[in-house]
Amino acid sequence: MFKPVISLVTCAFLACGSSIVSAETKATDFHFKATLTEGSESLRSVELPWSIVSNLLQKSQRDLQVYNAEQKAVPFAVRFVAGSKQSEQQTRKLNFFPMGDIEKLGTILEKEGGNGRYKTIKLVQTGSRYLIIDNPKSTDREDQLPMQSLTLGWKDLGHWLPKSMKVEVSDNLAQWQSVGLKALPYRLSEGGVALENNELRFKKSISQRFIRLSGAEDFDPLLKSLQSVSAQYRRVSVVNDLKWNNVALKPTGVVNQFQYDLPPSLPIQQWRFGDLTSGSLYKGKLSTRYEQHLPAKPEQWRTRQNFLQYALQTEAGLIESTPAHASNFGRTDAWRFDFEQSVDKDNVPTLVLAWKPMELVFVAQGKGPFEIRYASHTAAASSEFSLDGLLAQVKPEKVMINDIAQLSKVTKQGDGSDYKYLLWGLLAAAVLMLLFMAKGLLRDMDS
Numbered sequence: 001m002f003k004p005v006i007s008l009v010t011c012a013f014l015a016c017g018s019s020i021v022s023a024e025t026k027a028t029d030f031h032f033k034a035t036l037t038e039g040s041e042s043l044r045s046v047e048l049p050w051s052i053v054s055n056l057l058q059k060s061q062r063d064l065q066v067y068n069a070e071q072k073a074v075p076f077a078v079r080f081v082a083g084s085k086q087s088e089q090q091t092r093k094l095n096f097f098p099m100g101d102i103e104k105l106g107t108i109l110e111k112e113g114g115n116g117r118y119k120t121i122k123l124v125q126t127g128s129r130y131l132i133i134d135n136p137k138s139t140d141r142e143d144q145l146p147m148q149s150l151t152l153g154w155k156d157l158g159h160w161l162p163k164s165m166k167v168e169v170s171d172n173l174a175q176w177q178s179v180g181l182k183a184l185p186y187r188l189s190e191g192g193v194a195l196e197n198n199e200l201r202f203k204k205s206i207s208q209r210f211i212r213l214s215g216a217e218d219f220d221p222l223l224k225s226l227q228s229v230s231a232q233y234r235r236v237s238v239v240n241d242l243k244w245n246n247v248a249l250k251p252t253g254v255v256n257q258f259q260y261d262l263p264p265s266l267p268i269q270q271w272r273f274g275d276l277t278s279g280s281l282y283k284g285k286l287s288t289r290y291e292q293h294l295p296a297k298p299e300q301w302r303t304r305q306n307f308l309q310y311a312l313q314t315e316a317g318l319i320e321s322t323p324a325h326a327s328n329f330g331r332t333d334a335w336r337f338d339f340e341q342s343v344d345k346d347n348v349p350t351l352v353l354a355w356k357p358m359e360l361v362f363v364a365q366g367k368g369p370f371e372i373r374y375a376s377h378t379a380a381a382s383s384e385f386s387l388d389g390l391l392a393q394v395k396p397e398k399v400m401i402n403d404i405a406q407l408s409k410v411t412k413q414g415d416g417s418d419y420k421y422l423l424w425g426l427l428a429a430a431v432l433m434l435l436f437m438a439k440g441l442l443r444d445m446d447s
Contacts (some may be wrong), residue, residue, distance in 0.1 A: 027071045029379035030063065030375035034372040035402045045396035046372075047081065050245045051404055053358065055375045056265040061358075063376040065383065068366035073383040076362035079391075080267075083240040090145050090233040092138065096129045098223050106118045117363035130214035132173075133229055145233035146205030151198050152185050153228035157221060159189045164216040167200070168352050177207060185222075195421060205234075242354040246274055247336060249348050256284075257350055258337040263334065264291075267356045270323040274352035276300075278318060282349060284339040285307050286324075293334035301336060304329055309349070360385055361396050369402075375410060 027033075027168050032055060036046055057063050066076040162184050168176040180203035201214075211220075249258035262268070273282060274406040286305040311322045335351075343349075364370060 005366050020092070025065065025073075025379040025382050027065070027373050028371035028378050030065070030373040030392040031408050032286040032373070032406050034374070034404045036368075036372065037400045037402050038371045039364065039397045039399045041297075041397035042364050043060065043361065043390065043394050043396040044364055044370075044399050045359050046399050048078070048360055049241065049357045051329075052372065052374055053355070055247070055264045055410075056263055057375050057377050057410070058380075061265045062380050063140050064360075064372065064374040065379070065381050066360070066362045067143070067373060068364075069370075070366055072366055073366045073384045074362055074370070075383050076381075077387040077391075078358055078360050078387055081357040081359050083172040083238040083339045088145055088235045088237075088239050088440070091230055092233070093228065093230045094133050094135060094150075096131050096133045096226065096229045099129060099194055099225070099312060107149065109426050115264060117440055128214045129219040130212055130414050131223060131226070133211040135209055135211060135231065135391070144207060145235050146207050146346060147202070147231050148198050148205055148234050149183075149201040149213070149232045151230045151232065152200065152222070152226060153186075153211055153230070154222065154225040155200065155224035157187050160187045160188060161218070162215065162222070163218050165219060165222075166201075166214050168214070169206050170210045170212070170213045171208050173210055176212060177208075180204065184278055198424045205285055208365050240269075242269055243357050244352055244354050246352050249351050251345045251348075252336065256341070256343050257336065258339075258343070258345075259334055259336045261334045265331065265356075266353070268329070269325070269327045269356055270327050270352050271352035272321070272352050273349035276309070276320065277312040278311055279347070281308075281310040281312070282343070283341065284337060287336045287338070288329050288332035289336070290336040307337075323352075330420065361391065363387075377411075391400055410438055 034052060036044075040118065052064075059077045064078070066074050084309055133150070135147065162343075167179050167181060169179055170176045182201040182203050183199055185197055185200050187194060189195075213222075219358065247260055249260055251257070252259050273280075281405065284307060285303050286300045286307055287303045290300045290302070302328075306323060307324055309319045309324075312320060313319075337351075360372065
C-alpha cells in the first residue's frame with residue numbers, strides 16, 4: 001500500500017510541473033502570423049523584415065515557427081544573410097632584369113632615394129640562371145592590391161618545360177622566401193602543333209617588392225626569349241549589408257535621460273541619430289543594461305560609449321557624424337542615453353539602428369500556403385533544424401511576405417512568481433503526505 005501511494009504522488013507532482021513548464025507549442029500560442037507567397041520548390045527562403053524581428057519576444061528567434069495549411073510545423077532554420085562579395089582587380093606591366101642586366105636594377109633603386117638599405121646587397125647572384133622582377137608600389141592608388149599571378153610574354157620560344165624553375169620573393173634582395181605555385185608557364189611544341197601557358201599563378205597572394213625566377217640550364221630558353229612581364233592583382237572582400245530602422249527613445253523620468261528597450265533577437269551592429277538638421281549636436285554617454293536583470297533586483301547598467309552626434313554646415317557643405325559601432329555590446333536588453341545638454345522629451349532625436357539581415361529557410365512539407373507564426377513569451381520552436389549541410393548543396397527558392405496580421409494582444413511577461421508558488425505548494429503537499437504515510441507506517445510497525 002505504501003509504495004503505490006508514493007508513486008502516485010510523485011507522478012502527479014511531475015506531471016503537473018511539466019505541464020506548466022513545457023506544454024506543447026501550438027499555432028495559436030503566437031501573437032502574430034505572416035503568410036508567405038507560393039513557390040514551386042521544396043526548399044524555400046524568405047528574408048525576415050523589421051516587422052518580424054523587432055516583435056520577437058525571445059532570444060535567438062526561439063518564438064518563431066513555420067506552419068503549412070494544415071497547421072503542422074515544418075522544418076526550418078534562421079541564418080544571417082550572406083554578405084555581398086566585391087572584387088577589385090588591376091593589371092600592371094612590370095620591369096624585369098635578367099642576370100646580365102641586374103646592375104640596371106641597382107641604378108633604379110638608387111634613383112628612388114633611400115638606397116641605403118640596398119648598399120650592402122650583392123645584386124649579382126651566383127650559381128644559377130635567374131631574373132628579378134620589380135614590383136614597386138602602384139602610383140595610382142594608396143593601398144597595394146595583392147598579386148595573384150604573373151603573365152610572361154615571350155617570342156620565338158621553342159619547346160620548353162620549367163623543370164628546375166624556382167620562384168622566390170623578397171623585400172630587401174637579401175632574404176628570399178620560396179612561394180608555392182598553382183600553375184607553371186610552359187610551351188610544348190611538336191609536329192608544328194604548339195600548346196602553351198603564359199601564366200604563373202601563386203597559391204597565396206604576394207605583396208613583396210621583388211620576385212626572383214631562377215633555374216638550371218633548362219631555364220636559359222626563357223631568359224633569351226622573354227619580352228615582357230605583367231602582373232594581375234586582385235582583392236575579394238565581403239561587404240555585410242545592414243538594414244537601418246528608426247526607433248523612438250522614451251524618457252526615463254530623469255532629466256535629459258532617455259531609454260530604448262531592445263528586442264531580444266535584434267542583432268544590432270551600429271547606431272546613429274537620424275533626421276539631424278544643420279547645427280544639431282548631441283553629446284553624452286550611452287549605457288547598456290545586462291539582460292540577466294530580475295524585477296526584484298536593482299538594474300545593472302554599464303557605460304559603453306561617450307557619444308558625439310552632429311550635423312554641421314561648413315564651407316565644404318554639410319558634415320555629419322559617422323555611425324557608432326555596437327556589435328561588441330554583448331548581452332544587453334536596454335540602452336540608456338544621458339545627454340549633457342538639455343533635451344526636451346518632445347524634441348528628442350530619433351535613434352536609428354543598423355542590424356544584420358536574417359532569412360528563414362524552410363522545407364515546404366504538406367500543402368500551402370505556408371505561414372510564419374511568431375512572438376510569444378512561452379512558446380518555443382519545435383521544428384528548428386540545422387540545414388547547413390543541405391544549404392551547401394541546394395540553393396533555396398526565394399519567396400516573399402504576403403501579409404502580416406496580429407492575432408492577439410501582446411502582454412508584458414511576468415516574473416514567473418505564480419509558477420514558483422504553485423511548484424512550492426505542490427512540493428509542500430507532497431512532503432506532508434509522505435510524513436503522514438510514514439507516521440502510519442511506524443504505527444503499523446509498533447502494533
